[in-house]
Amino acid sequence: MSITPVPEYNYQIGGSLPADAPTYVWRQADEDFYQALQAGEFCYVLNARQMGKSSLKVRTMQRLQTEGVACAAIDLTRIGTVDMSAEQWYSSIIDGIISSLDLYEVFDLCTWWEQYQVLSYVRRLDKFIDEVLLKLISQPIVIFIDEIDCVLSLPFKLDDFFAFIRECYNRRAEKPDYNRLTFALLGVTTPSDLMQDKQRTPFNIGREIELTGFDFAELDPLGQGLLPFTPYPHAVFSPILYWTGGQPFLTQKVFKLVADQVTNMPQGKASSWVAQLVQRHIINHWLQQDVPEHLITIQNRLTSSKNFSRLLELYRDVLRMKRIPIDDSPEQIELRLSGLVIKCERTLQVANQIYAAVFNQRWIEKYIETACPYRAELDAWIESGYDKALLLQGQSLQEAKAWAVDRSLPQQDHRFLLASQDYEQQKILQTLETARQNQRKLIAERQVADARLQQTQRSLKISLFVLAGVSIVLVVVGIIIWMRR
Secondary structure, eight states: OOOOOOTTTTOOOSSOOOTTTTTTOHHHHHHHHHHHTTOOOOEEOOOOTSHHHHHHHHHHHHHHTTTTTTEEEEHHHHHHOEEEOHHHHHHHHHHHHHHHTTTTTTTHHHHHHHHTTTTHHHHHHHOOOOOOOHHHHHOOOOEEEGGGGGGGSSSOOOOHHHHHHHHHHHGTTGGGGGGEEEEEEEEOOOHHHHOOOOOOOOHHHHSOOOOOOOOGGOOHHHGGTTTTSSSSSGGGGHHHHHHHHHTTHHHHHHHHHHHGGGGGGOOOOOHHHHHHIIIIIITTTTHOOSSSHHHHHHHHHHTTTHHHHHHHHHHHHHHHHHHOOOOOHHHHHHHHHTTSSSTTEEEEEESSSHHHHHHHHHHHHHHHHHTTTTHHHHHHHHHHTGGGGGOOOOOHHHHHHHHHTTTTOOOHHHHHHHHHOOOOOOOHHHHHHHHHHHHHHHHHHHHHHHHHHHHOOOOOOOHHHHHHHHHHHHHHHHHHHHHHO
């Protein structure tokens, strides 16, 4: 297997590759995406960041355009999400289509939009597609919408928009022109996050395009950049793939590192030399060396998740056991979207050795303490054999319950919090029972005291009566004695 050198070869780390970039690596997804869109299928490419989605879009658009397909590309990051109204969003979508297809010379969006103010926004989009776009463009049309996950930040729902895409496909039976129109969505999200209504979603009639990492047979375009420095570029393919797992961003980055220093590679020691290169320039002090940001992006995506605690627990299981079965739980899907793990033969595994070295057990322990306010108490409770004395109480329990609201927690966390709550309730009941017993005791003592008081009062009354009688007798005797005298 030989590689043909390319003049003025430059590795590009990050960002969309130009359509003619020599470093573009062809994958099976390229052919799947192209063939599906050619056939008029609705396609979606939903994957982790920096997996080559935008570059795939650029390359596929170029291939389609050479076949006479009109391609409109809309990047939702350019439309925005902050303080945006539904009207602005829908009109921006139409504006993006018009701009991409150079239709402003024959179509005035502002005037047209004002004419249909009485209609809903999605109805105006529908009318634009039906009465303007399909009339002005006679060839097949593909509308690419990139960064579709941006819609999750909008202050309004877009269920009607995705239902509209589905309706465009359903309308093909009635209006043949709609066979010329298709859509492609790209982003970092899941179909269920975008739209949960299974009856209206387009994703159950569309085709998912799966992006995977590079393999050995696909690396020749990247090997071209090494030819000016070594006649044996294939010697570093396997060592590079060992560390990057074929992850596009990391693979481009390591190839560039190798190209910059390949003249120093000892003969016959490619594996150890690449390992030292990766360790020195990527793994060691990775926070400072992560330029452009890649590892930091993964960390930020994880730590900003409301399911961070559960994701850490799940990732810790993957790291410890090497592979765990796929169950397509929301947490597993979210962890896959971070890029940290990949699907492999119905199991999850860490995507590559660079991730395993950076996001290691020590990293997990560092964040697992900050992610969960009661982690130390939980671990101590489990290690003690579930000693009730180690359960949360009082303010600590209230803070833990407040933190756990709206979070997806592991089963042992639920068990710990419920046990803590039950234990606190038992202690409250015990306190109340003790208080009731003390109250009953006080009542009994008061009743005894009252009885004694009543007895004393009766004795006092008798004594007073006796004293009064004696006094009367004395007075009478005194009077008698006085009268006799």
